[in-house]
Amino acid sequence: MGSIFTAAPPQSGPGYSFKQTPTTVPEGTRQHGFYPYTDNGGSTLGITGADFAILAGDTRSTSGYNINTRFAPKLFKVGGADSRIVLSVVGFAADGLALKERLDTIVKMYRYQHGKPMSVAACAQRLSHILYQKRFFPYYVTAILGGLDEEGKGALYSYDPVGSYEREQCRAAGAAASLIMPFLDNQVNYKNQYVLGSGEGHALQARERELLPRKDVEELVQDAFSSAVERHIEVGDGLQMFIITKDGIEEIYKPLKLD
Amino acid sequence: MNHLPQAWGRPRDDVYGPYNNSYLQTSGPSQHTQSPIVTGTSVLAIKFKDGVVIAADNLASYGSLARFTDVKRLLRFNSRAVIGFGGDVSDMQYLTRLLSSLEINENYSVTSSTELAANNLHTYLHKVMYKRRSDFNPLWNQILIAGLDVADNPYLASVDLLGTTFSSPTLATGFGAHLAVPIMRRVCPDEEAAKELTQEQAVETVRECMKVLFYRDARSLDKYSIAVVTKEGVDLKHGEKLEKQSWAFAEGIRGYGTQVN
Amino acid sequence: MTSIGTGYDLSNSVFSPDGRNFQVEYAVKAVENGGTAIGIRCKDGVVLALEKLVVSKLLKHGANKRIATVDRNAGIVSSGLTPDGRHFVSRARDEAAQWRKLYKAPIPTSSLANRMGSYVQAYTLYSSVRPFGVTAIIGGWDAEDELPVDGMVGSGPSVGSGGKQEGSKKGGPSLYMIEPSGLYWGYYGAATGKGRQSAKSELEKLDLAAGNLTLEEGVKEAARILYFAHEDSKDKEFELEMTWISSKDGPTKGRHEEVPKELREEAERLAKKALEGDEDDEDTKMEE
Numbered sequence: 001m002g003s004i005f006t007a008a009p010p011q012s013g014p015g016y017s018f019k020q021t022p023t024t025v026p027e028g029t030r031q032h033g034f035y036p037y038t039d040n041g042g043s044t045l046g047i048t049g050a051d052f053a054i055l056a057g058d059t060r061s062t063s064g065y066n067i068n069t070r071f072a073p074k075l076f077k078v079g080g081a082d083s084r085i086v087l088s089v090v091g092f093a094a095d096g097l098a099l100k101e102r103l104d105t106i107v108k109m110y111r112y113q114h115g116k117p118m119s120v121a122a123c124a125q126r127l128s129h130i131l132y133q134k135r136f137f138p139y140y141v142t143a144i145l146g147g148l149d150e151e152g153k154g155a156l157y158s159y160d161p162v163g164s165y166e167r168e169q170c171r172a173a174g175a176a177a178s179l180i181m182p183f184l185d186n187q188v189n190y191k192n193q194y195v196l197g198s199g200e201g202h203a204l205q206a207r208e209r210e211l212l213p214r215k216d217v218e219e220l221v222q223d224a225f226s227s228a229v230e231r232h233i234e235v236g237d238g239l240q241m242f243i244i245t246k247d248g249i250e251e252i253y254k255p256l257k258l259d
Numbered sequence: 260m261n262h263l264p265q266a267w268g269r270p271r272d273d274v275y276g277p278y279n280n281s282y283l284q285t286s287g288p289s290q291h292t293q294s295p296i297v298t299g300t301s302v303l304a305i306k307f308k309d310g311v312v313i314a315a316d317n318l319a320s321y322g323s324l325a326r327f328t329d330v331k332r333l334l335r336f337n338s339r340a341v342i343g344f345g346g347d348v349s350d351m352q353y354l355t356r357l358l359s360s361l362e363i364n365e366n367y368s369v370t371s372s373t374e375l376a377a378n379n380l381h382t383y384l385h386k387v388m389y390k391r392r393s394d395f396n397p398l399w400n401q402i403l404i405a406g407l408d409v410a411d412n413p414y415l416a417s418v419d420l421l422g423t424t425f426s427s428p429t430l431a432t433g434f435g436a437h438l439a440v441p442i443m444r445r446v447c448p449d450e451e452a453a454k455e456l457t458q459e460q461a462v463e464t465v466r467e468c469m470k471v472l473f474y475r476d477a478r479s480l481d482k483y484s485i486a487v488v489t490k491e492g493v494d495l496k497h498g499e500k501l502e503k504q505s506w507a508f509a510e511g512i513r514g515y516g517t518q519v520n
Numbered sequence: 521m522t523s524i525g526t527g528y529d530l531s532n533s534v535f536s537p538d539g540r541n542f543q544v545e546y547a548v549k550a551v552e553n554g555g556t557a558i559g560i561r562c563k564d565g566v567v568l569a570l571e572k573l574v575v576s577k578l579l580k581h582g583a584n585k586r587i588a589t590v591d592r593n594a595g596i597v598s599s600g601l602t603p604d605g606r607h608f609v610s611r612a613r614d615e616a617a618q619w620r621k622l623y624k625a626p627i628p629t630s631s632l633a634n635r636m637g638s639y640v641q642a643y644t645l646y647s648s649v650r651p652f653g654v655t656a657i658i659g660g661w662d663a664e665d666e667l668p669v670d671g672m673v674g675s676g677p678s679v680g681s682g683g684k685q686e687g688s689k690k691g692g693p694s695l696y697m698i699e700p701s702g703l704y705w706g707y708y709g710a711a712t713g714k715g716r717q718s719a720k721s722e723l724e725k726l727d728l729a730a731g732n733l734t735l736e737e738g739v740k741e742a743a744r745i746l747y748f749a750h751e752d753s754k755d756k757e758f759e760l761e762m763t764w765i766s767s768k769d770g771p772t773k774g775r776h777e778e779v780p781k782e783l784r785e786e787a788e789r790l791a792k793k794a795l796e797g798d799e800d801d802e803d804t805k806m807e808e
Contacts, residue, residue: 036421071426319673
């Protein structure tokens, strides 16, 4: 056996399938090959009215160009059966689920310990803290929290992945946020809408804002999603809506295009 | 005799290039799994009206080498759940042992209580996988859990190395997500269709998909395991052979048949 | 020889001048008051049975099981102080799990008995502890075929080298009994607790060494023997608890499980009938 190699080995390798054998070892240390995040696509949005809040999200879950499933909810009731708080998460679904589980137990524990349901404002700040605590290894999600405030008005809070948050009238998040948000700006906050014949240039009078009735908002949500489906491949399959009113949380499911 | 390592099986530098010792570093940050080593390919599953069918071939590859050809990648957990593993085989073995100890623990009390349902098992595996990815020490698998949930309805769900979970009437991992899912969705597009599907149709579809995968996936094998989970229990068969293959399509492909260049 | 300790019974690990460890002997006394527990090693399995005395009418019937599963293929029944028995079982489960972690295969019953024997014995050595107040019966079925290692890849070479012997069979049923001293033996039939004397004499009549008794017969005999052994404390109510382990081709598929309700009730019916029969015999004799 040893005799094969007693002579000096040939300088150029025999003709194997790859002619160019590397002659140097790669430099430096090997790098981590594991990236702990992925994007599962999808979009969510929330709009508030005088006495209600609507959260909506499509139910498609994707990995690259694959559709994992056509029904994976991004909307979750938080804090048990009689809760009036809804959390929506979009981005990395596993983090979204973990975040929802954590917030859910916290809101439940609040109820058990204080004997009253957590207010949306308190829950909103708590959620911010949860996200901020993990800012060096963030939950890779955009969250929207919805409910009714202590005066019974619709309340909506939107977040970035590291916990910065604000209360808003409406917000779109996720893959098609850049498609839906300008639409909402125009249709909910009347951006770029002016009073007819009020003048020109700086004299133009912005159309006065008003809180939309529930029916109008539902239609806006549907229009927003059916349009997003046309223009974004990661959005589609189904539209899930949670409407939070003083009477409880109503769930609506409508099919979207499957392509 | 010769003391040179090359004479004892070390790849010759002139043939294979210089040996890369970097993975043997003794200094530097502690390293966890960077990539899978010995791997299994697709796992397929489809729901039908009384249960779930799940299948995976018996190959474990070492890169492009077909390393083990009799690997059982379907695990019967109990009479109502079967687990299919894709990805790293050593991590699969670790999970097998973890699930084995879970099953033993579940049966410490002899009182014949209900068994762990498939959805409970899915939640458990999700927690394990998500914890490991959060520790930057992932278990490099994509896993399908097929069986019956607590209410005895068919249950099928997936969890992967990142802890991502989802459920669908048809699921496939790896190459199967590209090649088998469209075929399976044709017979079973949604939950309503799954409620109409018979066991025979489901099994037939899965077998057909295994064949398609063998045609097109270079890391696949014509020998596979298939399991059917229903209320009657688990019917798990290993070492099934693909039947009625037709390679007629290969004739027209450059490099496949007589046409070499 | 006096059975009173005269000062040598106050501490564990202290011998009396005539070479006895009184603490251990007192532990045996604790066992002698417990409900009868028996184990039968049949040709195709093992039966464990327990006479569980009903200590309160307020306890739910059929709840609070006392026979425990240790690994898939092994179970333990004990007589004496129940909490000590629980701790014993907990340790046995740890041993079985640790064995699996190390060897990727189930612990052989003989090794389990050996380890538990050592564990119990250690509690006779130190003044800081007291011996176990239980006598435990360990029953198990060791797989007769070459077992795959847990999570093994493939099934190994089908022909030629690979260490497999064609048609080799090993394993089978085993039964061990461990006493408070740590002493343990392998048995064909084992009994402990209050009714052990009569239970043992009944077990001896079965000629278990011949290896003819089937598992199902074993279950019926176990029920009969426990009912028979209960005769001495007839005033107390009891529940019959029975588990069994068969080969992988048998009714439990190599697992330690509770005897199905139907079979247990049938065995109890036969046991009661057998007892009544005995009484009838005695009555007729009296009349004669």
